[in-house]
Amino acid sequence: PFFVDFRRPELLVSNTISLHLTTEPGVTVGIWHTVPGSRGAEAQGKDQRWYEEALADAHPVIIYLHGNGGTRAASHRVQFLKMMGAADFHILALDYRGYGDSSGHPTESGFTTDVLALYDWAKARSGNSSIVFWGHSLGTGIATNAVRKLQEERGVQADAVVLESPYTNIREAAANIPLTKIYRQFPGFEYLILDSLARAGMFFRSDENVKVLGCPLLILHAEDDGVVPPKLGRKLYETAREAYKDKSKVKFVTFLEKLGLGHDYISFHPELPALVKDFLNVK
Template sequence: MRKRTEPVALEHDRCVALGSSSSGSTAAVLDPDSRLKRNLHLAGKGPAEPRCAADAGMKRALGRRKGMWFQLRKILLCVLGLYVTIPFLIKLCPGIQAKLIFLNFVRVPYFIDLKKPQDQGLNHTCNYYLQPEEDVTIGVWHTVPTVWWKTAQGKDQMWYEDALASSYPIILYLHGNAGTRGGDHRVELYKVLSSLGYHVVTFDYRGWGDSIGTPSERGMTYDALHVFDWIKARSGDNSIYIWGHSLGTGVATNLVRRLCERETPPDALILESPFTNIREEAKSHPFSVANISILPWV
């Protein structure tokens, strides 16, 4: 029985295999597109992963680019906002106006002792303190002509005051905004004028350097007038020239106008880098193009 049934089972298995094969081939013949789609799908599986990785990298790069542009745009908007807002704040707050005009809070060079002009190479200079008003004290430097350099060593304030009555002319120097009477370029000018045979008297307006008080146009003019009178009281008939630089030219012209009104004019007025008014002065600043139209000064 086993021998007879085995060929039948084998034949049955073969038929089943042929049937499945024929059904598969029949399905392929009946639906060739499905086979093509399947092959294309299998063929597309290879490069799919690298393409996805490249797309992800591009997305990350674009995201970083967008983030950088957002930050840059935010910074530009902040700068523009400040550029537009500051002029209105300046117009609404006179105190800010004064600070920006005077720049007396800028002390250059830093870390110098204004009581010791010799530290700046002025070994023939004496430091004074004068009091134009009860609550105001101003620091003054008096540099004698260079020909007295050796004689001036170790001398006190009284000797320097008496020296103003000598035959050498005197220059009252009124410096510009920012810095102090010990500024590097100012010290170099004192040396040049001293070498030419002049006494040089300079000072810091109230609120500048180590001078005490609150700066104002009236106060600065009064400080200059007080120093001029102090010099005149000690110099006799000696010549006095007034030299103003930058902002100091405004103080100098105010001072000379006051002196002419009381019929005691100086012997000469020297203006270095003068200006007609604050508005014209501000026009020369590169950052003031959009702001100049709202400046209240005339």
């Protein structure tokens, strides 16, 4: 939806509230918080304080980092909130600086600041609940940047990371875009975006980041992804698996071409929640 009232997420997804978080002086980001479906009945009409307190209810928390283009209100992102909310996860979906109703200007380091500010906010409220970083497309590089910084600068290991339709780094993603397909679907858009990110000094080097991570890492890729080829997801998996001491912590799952999930629609696969819960050892 092009025109969306971010303050009223309930028009698109139930059990959801909108909030704003100041991530550094002068930058405020918009966030939607969806609570687990099992708490849906009691969530009706509740305020932000109730939602914040709900974070400590022992259900796992997903920090959802969306891909490029659009906002947290895009249909496939709303589907993610519905699917994972129904599976009894909390989801915190933010629009980075310069996106949606968030202020500020997009930069790679700025995105990391936004994500870690949200992590700190969630960690302060979530008790012993696990917090999972979930990145899709562009968001996969944002996720690995944040998790690496958390580990290297604070000595904190993330509970888990899920990378959906990931690339190795922006340069390689831009070089691998099948131009004919892109021009047919949206003329030059994704290619130009990736190219301009690289020119703007944004690199999102997930292939370097995963070499130093130690947390559980799940990589998801559809065989028919026409934007980021699955060979990049596999390459990222192989890089991580080679570097990890405990190989069992790294998993790669592909979705068959016949499912037609492409780049954006893995969140429509009905078995996704069970697959993720199994990986996280969540009941």
